[in-house]
Each structure stands twice: as structure tokens, then as C-alpha cells.
Amino acid sequence: MTAILAAEWLRLRTTRGAWLLLAAAQLIIVLGVSGLMLRGDNLADPGVQQQAVAHLGLVSLFTLVLGITAVAGEHRHRTVSDTYLAVPRRARVVLAKLAVYTAAGLGFGLAAAISALSSTAVWLTVRGETIQFDNTDLWRTVAGGIAWNAVFAALGVGVGALITNQIGAIATALAWLALIEGLVGQLIGDARKWLPFALGSALDRLPTATDGPAQWVAGLVLLGYAAAFTAAAVLTTTRRDVT
Structure with a gap:
């Protein structure tokens, strides 16, 4: 298993796309914070400062895409057959990718x-x-945003293993978060707070998630989503013909 983890780590850090996503994420954060600060009035308000820092959680979309490419990218570049020939126990490959890309997230x-x-x-x-570095809520937002990035990377690995077409997997995931989750939320009422992006917002303590679950509850449920997607990915991958 150590060799598989090392191979996945090498693959990740030598892939240009991962570094481009990392750079783009930082740019989005700076732009988001700048926009809030330019239009904000009471910048001494701890809530405004917390909202600015909360932008770190929104770039979890980048880690979601990163996780998807971990598996779907191999199908796109047709390297997946070589990977499974080198490691016939496909579940180990999926779990190694899960570990490495969650750490990357x-x-x-x-x-x-x-x-x-x-x-x-x-x-x-x-x-x-x-x-105000002494603001406890500020640091809870920081911790929640970091966790949101990590869990969404894990979710991405599961999605990429289930939908092996890379473009299709990314489009489906982003469409769900940007459009479908909002539409489904209107149909299920208060239950929408248990959907993935809403849970991430609660974990990040975004102002829009004031009616959501507690931060620790949101984290546990998101971990549950990640575990479910991983289990489905392992089951599907071990049975799929990749030739």
C-alpha cells in the first residue's frame, strides 16, 4: 500500500493541472475578499471579517474538481488499464487515491x-x-473551511470513480452544486440544509447557513457523504470492465 500511495503522490505533484487549480483558488480568494472589503462599511465588525475569511471554503469547488480528476483523469488519458494491471486489487487504488487527494484537499x-x-x-x-485574531468564530470558520476543502476532495474521488468521463463528471458535480441543489432545495424545504453544499456552508459558518446544522454535525454528515461515495466507488470499480 505504501508504494501505491507514493505513486499517487508522485502523480499528483507532477501534474500541472493540480498546481493551476491551486493558483486559481488563491486568486479567487483574493478577488472575493477584495470585493467584500471595497464595498464594506463597518469593517471592524467581527462578522464582516469572518465573512471575508469564509471565502476559503468556497474554493472547495477546486478540490472537488481535483478529486474527480484523480480517477476520471486516468480514464481520459487511458492510463487506468496500466494502473490496474500494476495493482490488480482495484479497491486499494481507489483508497490510495482517496487518502492522497484528501490530504491534497x-x-x-x-x-x-x-x-x-x-x-x-x-x-x-x-x-x-x-x-481581530482573538475572535473565536473567526478561527472556527478557518477550521471549517479547511475541512470543507478536504472533504470535497474526497467526494470528488468518489464522483470520478462513479462517472469515469472526466468532463461529464465535472459538469455533473458543478451543475449539482450550482443549479440542481438549489432546485431540489426548493422542493424539499428545510431538508435542503442536509445537501452537500449547504452542509459545506454550515461547516464554513457562512452567513447564508445560519439556519443550518451545527458545525460539527455538518462535518459528520459530509463525512458520511464521502464514505457513501467511496463505498459505491469501490464497489463499482472492482466490477467495471476498463478495457
Whole structure:
């Protein structure tokens, strides 16, 4: 298993797409924080500062895509057959990808936290204010946003294993988060707070998630989603003909 993990890690860090996603995520954070700071009035308000830092959770969309490419990308580039020939126990391959890309999602989250905190602090200094590092809610948002990035990377691995067409998998995942989840939420009422993006918002403590579950509950349910997708991915992958 150690050799599989090492191979996956090598594949990840030598893939240009992963670095491009990481860079794009930081740019999105800086732009989001800048937009909030430019139009904000009471920047000394802890809630406004928390909302600025919460942008780190929104880039979980990038880790979702990263996780999808872990499996679907191999199908796209037709390297999956070689991978399974080298490691006939396909479940081990899926679990190795899950471990490596979840760790990568955690790394994305940490980098995003640094970008969000630093850009928020810079803008507050420019506007004559200071960031309130002693605000407990601020750090809960940071922790939740980092976790959101990690869990969505794990979800992405499951989605990529279930939908092996990379473009189709990414389009389906983003369409669900951007459109379908909103439409489904209107049909199921209060139950919408248990859908993946809503749970991520609650984990990140976004202002839009004030009626959602507690942060720790949201985290556990998201982990449940990740576990379910992983189980389905392992079952499907071990039975699928990839030739």
C-alpha cells in the first residue's frame, strides 16, 4: 500500500493541472475578499471579517474538481488499464487515491486559509482597521473551511470513480452544486440544509447557513457523504470492465 500511495503522490505533484487549480483558488480568494472589503462599511465588525475569511471554503469547488480528476483523469488519458494491471486489487487504488487527494484537499485548505487571512489583514490595514485574531468564530470558520476543502476532495474521488468521463463528471458535480441543489432545495424545504453544499456552508459558518446544522454535525454528515461515495466507488470499480 505504501508504494501505491507514493505513486499517487508522485502523480499528483507532477501534474500541472493540480498546481493551476491551486493558483486559481488563491486568486479567487483574493478577488472575493477584495470585493467584500471595497464595498464594506463597518469593517471592524467581527462578522464582516469572518465573512471575508469564509471565502476559503468556497474554493472547495477546486478540490472537488481535483478529486474527480484523480480517477476520471486516468480514464481520459487511458492510463487506468496500466494502473490496474500494476495493482490488480482495484479497491486499494481507489483508497490510495482517496487518502492522497484528501490530504491534497487539506493542503489546498491550508493554503486558502493563509490567503484569506493575509488578504483580509492587508485590506483592513489599508482601510485603517485591524483583523481581530482573538475572535473565536473567526478561527472556527478557518477550521471549517479547511475541512470543507478536504472533504470535497474526497467526494470528488468518489464522483470520478462513479462517472469515469472526466468532463461529464465535472459538469455533473458543478451543475449539482450550482443549479440542481438549489432546485431540489426548493422542493424539499428545510431538508435542503442536509445537501452537500449547504452542509459545506454550515461547516464554513457562512452567513447564508445560519439556519443550518451545527458545525460539527455538518462535518459528520459530509463525512458520511464521502464514505457513501467511496463505498459505491469501490464497489463499482472492482466490477467495471476498463478495457
